[in-house]
Amino acid sequence: MTRETEYMKIALDLAEKAREMGEVPVGAVVVFENRVIGKGFNKRESAQSPLSHAEIEAISEAAAYLKSWRLEDCELYVTLEPCIMCSGAIVQSRIPKVYFGARDPKAGGVRSLYTLLEDERLNHRVEVVEGILAVESAELLSGFFREIREKQKLSKKQSESGNLE
Amino acid sequence: MTRETEYMKIALDLAEKAREMGEVPVGAVVVFENRVIGKGFNKRESAQSPLSHAEIEAISEAAAYLKSWRLEDCELYVTLEPCIMCSGAIVQSRIPKVYFGARDPKAGGVRSLYTLLEDERLNHRVEVVEGILAVESAELLSGFFREIREKQKLSKKQSESGNLE
Numbered sequence: 001m002t003r004e005t006e007y008m009k010i011a012l013d014l015a016e017k018a019r020e021m022g023e024v025p026v027g028a029v030v031v032f033e034n035r036v037i038g039k040g041f042n043k044r045e046s047a048q049s050p051l052s053h054a055e056i057e058a059i060s061e062a063a064a065y066l067k068s069w070r071l072e073d074c075e076l077y078v079t080l081e082p083c084i085m086c087s088g089a090i091v092q093s094r095i096p097k098v099y100f101g102a103r104d105p106k107a108g109g110v111r112s113l114y115t116l117l118e119d120e121r122l123n124h125r126v127e128v129v130e131g132i133l134a135v136e137s138a139e140l141l142s143g144f145f146r147e148i149r150e151k152q153k154l155s156k157k158q159s160e161s162g163n164l165e
Numbered sequence: 166m167t168r169e170t171e172y173m174k175i176a177l178d179l180a181e182k183a184r185e186m187g188e189v190p191v192g193a194v195v196v197f198e199n200r201v202i203g204k205g206f207n208k209r210e211s212a213q214s215p216l217s218h219a220e221i222e223a224i225s226e227a228a229a230y231l232k233s234w235r236l237e238d239c240e241l242y243v244t245l246e247p248c249i250m251c252s253g254a255i256v257q258s259r260i261p262k263v264y265f266g267a268r269d270p271k272a273g274g275v276r277s278l279y280t281l282l283e284d285e286r287l288n289h290r291v292e293v294v295e296g297i298l299a300v301e302s303a304e305l306l307s308g309f310f311r312e313i314r315e316k317q318k319l320s321k322k323q324s325e326s327g328n329l330e
Contacts, residue, residue: 050234050258051216051225060216069215084281085253088274092250093215106288109253113286114279116249121278123271 004099007031007077008132012101014041014054015079015140021046025140028054028078030062030071030095037074038062054078055086059093071095079137081108081130087116090126097127101137169264172196172242173297177266179206179219180244180305186211190305193219193243195227195236195260202239203227219243220251224258236260244302246273246295252281255291262292266302 001009007029014027018041030038040057044050055078063069071093079101082090087109090098098117100110109116110128117126166174172194179192183206195203205222209215220243228234236258244266247255252274255263263282265275274281275293282291 044234048232048234049225049228050236051221051228051254052234053257056216060214063214063216067213069209069213069217071215083253083257084274084287085250085257088248088250088253089216092218092248106286109249113284119278121271122249 003034004077004129004132007036007075008079008099008101010036010039011054011077011079012133012136012140014039015137018042018054019140019144025144026054026078026080028058028076030058031075031077032062032066032071032073037065051085053083053086054080055082056089059089059095063093069093075099077132079133080104080141081110081112083107084109084114084116087114090117091122091124094124095126097129099129099132101130101132102134102141103130168199169242169294169297172201172240173244173264173266173302175201175204176219176242176244177298177301177305179204180302183207183219184305184309190309191219191243191245193223193241195223196240196242197227197231197236197238202230216250218248218251219245220247221254224254224260228258234258240264242297244298245269245306246275246277248272249274249279249281252279255282256287256289259289260291262294264294264297266295266297267299267306268295 011027015025019025023042026042028040029036038058038061040054042054043052075097077099081104105112176192180190184190188207191207193205194201203223203226205219207219208217240262242264246265246269270277
C-alpha cells in the first residue's frame with residue numbers, strides 16, 4: 001500500500017464510523033510530518049451543526065494541535081470531493097495539497113461544480129490529487145443512501161397498510 | 166433606523182470588538198424571530214483557527230441555540246461580503262436571507278469573485294441584500310489596515326536606524 005492509500009484508508013475508516021452513527025459517511029485526516037494530527041468524520045446530525053463536515057473537524061483538530069491557523073506543511077485526505085464550504089476552509093488554512101477519493105457531482109467545489117482550490121485570483125492555491133480509494137469511498141456512500149431509501153420504502157408500506165386497517 | 170440597519174449595527178459593534186483585539190474587523194449576527202441568537206467576530210489570530218470567521222462563529226452559536234443544523238427561519242447580517250468558506254457555510258445551514266455591508270473584491274464569494282449563494286445547481290439558494298452600513302464597515306477595515314501599515318513602517322524605520330548605530 002502506498003503512503004497515500006494508507007492515509008486515505010484511515011479517512012475511509014472514519015467514514016465508516018460516521019455510517020455506523022447514521023451519518024452520511026465521509027471521513028478526513030490532516031497529515032503533518034508523516035503523522036495524522038487531525039481526524040474528522042461527518043457528524044452533522046449527531047452534532048446538529050451545519051459546519052460538522054469531516055474536513056472541518058479534521059482541520060479544526062490539526063490547527064489546535066499545531067496552535068496555528070496556518071496548516072502550511074500539512075496534507076488533507078478526504079474520502080469525498082470537498083463541498084464549497086470545505087474547499088473554502090482548505091484555502092483559509094493554507095493547506096498546500098489535498099487528496100480526495102470520489103467526486104461529488106451535486107456539490108463538489110474542487111472538480112464537479114467549481115475548481116475553487118485552483119482559483120488564480122485567491123491568495124492561496126492547492127495541489128489536488130483525486131481518485132485514491134474512490135471506488136471504496138463511493139460504494140460506502142451509495143450503500144448508505146440505498147439503505148436509507150429501503151428503510152423509507154418499508155416505513156411507507158407499513159404506514160399505508162396501517163391506514164387500510 | 167430600520168430593522169436591517171439595527172442588526173447590522175450590532176454586527177458592526179462586534180467588528181469593532183475584533184479590531185480592539187488586533188483582528189481584521191468583521192462582525193456577524195444570526196437573527197431568528199426578531200432576536201439575535203448568534204453573534205460572531207473574526208478571531209482567527211486569537212483563536213489560531215482558520216475557521217474562526219465572524220459568520221462561522223455566529224452560525225455555530227445559532228445552531229447550538231436552536232439545537233438544529235437547519236437555520237431555515239434565520240437571517241444573517243455580516244459587515245463584509247462572505248468569503249468562499251462562509252458562503253458555503255451559509256448554504257450548508259440553509260439560511261434563506263443574507264445581508265452584508267461592504268464588498269470584498271479580493272475574496273468575496275457572494276458578488277466579487279463568485280455568486281455562490283445564488284447557484285441554481287446547489288440544493289439551496291439565498292436571497293442577498295448588500296450595502297447596509299457599507300461605508301462604515303469598509304472604513305473600519307481600511308482604518309485597521311492603514312494602522313497596520315503605519316506600525317510596520319515605524320518598526321522598519323526603527324530597525325534601520327538601529328542598524329546604523
